[in-house]
Amino acid sequence: MSSLFDPIKIGDIALANRIVMAPLTRNRAIEGNRPGPMTVEYYRQRASAGLIIAEASQISPMAQGYLDTPGIYSPEQVAGWRQVTDAVHAAGGKIVLQLWHVGRISHSSLLPDGAAPVSSTSKRPEAMTFTREGFSPVSTPRALRDDEIPSLIDDYRRAARNAIAAGFDGVEVHSANSYLLDQFLRDSVNDRNGPYGGSIANRARLLLEVMQAIADEIGAGRTGVRLSPMTTFSDTPLDSDPQALFSYVVDQLAPLGLAYLHVIEGETGGARIPPNAKPFDYEALHQHFPGAWMVNNGFSRGEALETVAAGKADLIAFGRPFISNPDLVRRLRDDAPLNEMQADKLYGGGAEGYIDYPTLAD
Ligand code: 8OZ
Numbered sequence: 001m002s003s004l005f006d007p008i009k010i011g012d013i014a015l016a017n018r019i020v021m022a023p024l025t026r027n028r029a030i031e032g033n034r035p036g037p038m039t040v041e042y043y044r045q046r047a048s049a050g051l052i053i054a055e056a057s058q059i060s061p062m063a064q065g066y067l068d069t070p071g072i073y074s075p076e077q078v079a080g081w082r083q084v085t086d087a088v089h090a091a092g093g094k095i096v097l098q099l100w101h102v103g104r105i106s107h108s109s110l111l112p113d114g115a116a117p118v119s120s121t122s123k124r125p126e127a128m129t130f131t132r133e134g135f136s137p138v139s140t141p142r143a144l145r146d147d148e149i150p151s152l153i154d155d156y157r158r159a160a161r162n163a164i165a166a167g168f169d170g171v172e173v174h175s176a177n178s179y180l181l182d183q184f185l186r187d188s189v190n191d192r193n194g195p196y197g198g199s200i201a202n203r204a205r206l207l208l209e210v211m212q213a214i215a216d217e218i219g220a221g222r223t224g225v226r227l228s229p230m231t232t233f234s235d236t237p238l239d240s241d242p243q244a245l246f247s248y249v250v251d252q253l254a255p256l257g258l259a260y261l262h263v264i265e266g267e268t269g270g271a272r273i274p275p276n277a278k279p280f281d282y283e284a285l286h287q288h289f290p291g292a293w294m295v296n297n298g299f300s301r302g303e304a305l306e307t308v309a310a311g312k313a314d315l316i317a318f319g320r321p322f323i324s325n326p327d328l329v330r331r332l333r334d335d336a337p338l339n340e341m342q343a344d345k346l347y348g349g350g351a352e353g354y355i356d357y358p359t360l361a362d
Contacts, residue, residue: 010292011221011259015050022319023098027348029070034080045326047093056100059159065102085167096170103180104141120190125235170222178236188237220257228264260292327359
């Protein structure tokens with residue numbers, strides 16, 4: 001029987017325990033959308049996690065959707081992230097970077113030359129984002145042409161290479177929470193014809209091509225992926241048949257030999273088993289995936305212990321508890337009380353609510 005506190009090897013990455021810091025958007029990048037010294041300290045403080053998944057980072061200037069999120073496309077960003085990975089490694093931790101393209105969840109004021117966001121579709125969702133001017137409705141997107149897909153895949157490939165150059169142990173591809181890859185997957189959004197629209201196989205094609213390209217570039221054993229089959233974040237309705245769609249996706253990912261698959265169960269940031277929600281069989285997907293299985297969304301200590309002990313997952317990712325508890329691993333081990341999270345300090349701002357949460361030792 002495995003314990004949450006036992007070491008595990010996922011692909012090529014050896015972890016000290018099965019407690020993962022989930023990717024968390026904090027909007028504290030400094031000039032040039034690079035991580036600054038506070039971000040180095042923030043991740044260093046949390047290095048006792050078995051694995052840190054560093055916050056979603058845009059793979060190109062067109063991939064950004066919110067103010068002051070970090071990127072992984074410029075030499076300055078690579079240098080900034082190198083400070084982070086060095087600090088985490090010196091503290092004995094492991095860290096991968098989440099690679100992000102927001103697709104239609106963006107605003108022209110954040111994009112080069114005021115461009116329209118790009119997506120699988122030209123339909124605008126009733127969603128909001130955060131810009132220099134504050135909260136704003138997202139801009140109307142432009143549907144990508146099929147002949148633009150190869151350069152999009154190149155952006156993912158280059159971002160993965162940059163992440164390795166920055167010292168990350170690997171990458172996680174963000175294919176969850178209504179962002180670009182999710183916008184291709186779901187028939188509630190993807191209204192294309194041609195090779196990237198229509199059938200499940202066509203809608204999954206972009207994700208699978210991205211995963212193959214990154215696995216070829218940096219090795220499948222350093223590559224993971226995050227999915228959220230039942231989330232309706234940002235006015236993005238469920239697929240008409242999530243079980244069939246995500247079963248196909250997992251079956252196609254299985255032979256790649258990825259390090260892990262990370263699934264958000266239920267509604268992102270909300271209920272893991274929403275009342276009156278359509279049922280979804282996550283365990284059926286798990287059975288089809290040979291790599292490490294990581295689950296997320298509101299797990300209590302008891303649920304996390306039980307889920308790993310029962311073999312229902314190999315790793316548990318914690319989001320909000322890691323924001324307010326840099327020493328979450330120790331607190332879970334000792335069954336110690338957790339600090340409260342300051343919700344008004346989540347997105348943007350300074351050190352407060354970012355690097356000033358006390359440890360038990362404090
Ligand atoms: C909250 C605010 C902005 C972005 C996600 C990257 O949900 C995000 C995100 C979350 O995956």
